Amino acid sequence: MTIRDCPVGCPVRLDDAALDDAARLRMCEIGLRPGAVVRVVQCAAFGGRVIACGHQRFALDAATAAALRGTQLTAA
Template identity: 45%
Template sequence: MTLALLPVGLDAVVAHVNVDGPLGARLAELGLRPGAHVRTTHTAAAGARVVALGADRIALDQATCGRVQISLP
């Protein structure tokens, strides 16, 4: 399952982030990497999501969310 399909309010664990280059490195710096616990807090226009990583929140476009594989705990 991908982060793009995770319903709002459910917890998940990142299994794989299929994003390369500078964006992949930045996501890892922000904590979006395998083993991270995430929760979708909001959805936005065009399928974008706001994702909670601990106390932090990051906004991701739909294409990026579709490249983040998750598993449910």
């Protein structure tokens, strides 16, 4: 599933990101690496998402949220 499809509050283990190499590297550098557990904390306007990764919060636009793929760990 993608982060865009993920319900609020549901933990997801990141698998990969369908982005170009530079963007994927930057995601890893800020902590959004394969294996990292994130959860959606807010659905925003225009399809954007706010995700939590540990104590950090990241805002993603709709396209980026749809490009991040992961595995759902538990039901919401």
